[in-house]
Amino acid sequence: MKRALIFDLDNTIYPVSSIADDLFSDLFILMDTKATHLTDADKEAAKDQIKRRPYHLVAEEFNFGEELTKTGNDMIRNFSYDGPIYPFEDYHELRSVPLTKYLVTTGFTNLQWSKVKKMGLEKDFEEIHIVDPEKSILTKKDVFADIMKRHDYMPKDLLVIGDDPLSEIKAAIELEIETFLYDPEGRHRDAAVTYRSQKLADVVNYL
Secondary structure (H helix, E strand, O other), rough: OOEEEEOEEEEOOOOOOHHHHOOOOOHHHHHHHHHHOHHHHHHHHHHHHHHHOOHHHHEEEEEEEEOHHHHHHHHHHHHOOOOOOOOOOOHHHHHOOOOOOEEEEEOHHHHHHHHHHOOHHHHOOOOOEEOOOOOOOOHHHHHHHHHHHHHHOOOEEEEEOOOOOOOHHHHHOOOOOOOEEEEOOOOOOOOOOEEEEEHHHHHHEEE
16 A cells, blocks of 8 residues: 655646647747747657646757747746646546555646646645745755655655656655656657556656
């Protein structure tokens, strides 16, 4: 029996695609006008990745260059989201699971907190950690390890739930924590995980 669950936020609790056009419209216009060294296909691929991964990692992968990377970071740093935003429908089934829950998400502090508050997630979690690369060198792995140390958890006591094999899933595996990959579109069929499903509510089968 697990003692606690650690959740990712973006594309795990809610779909970023549901707010991306509103949230990132100015950033996408900036990319279209300033990323002249990228092909149209690369621009579209980068936009898709921005819906799934932190901007600075996408900028590095697609070689945005120093100026565009800085301008984009400056833009996103001041973002907050005030529009409608809703969790995945089956997330509500996990709210009633009687285990301690932690939220660990990467991104700019103001933006991530605005989404948390808009969805009313504060009441769901014992602790909420925002891994902001501009404010700290800590990683998700560091935060997971700190949670384990402070609350006297063993790896077997925890389950990490997320959508990104290279982020929270990788961090958990390195700490020997079991993982649940939420992959509704089947994007990561070859990823090394403990459990996987296209349904978030299937988490309850592995507790």
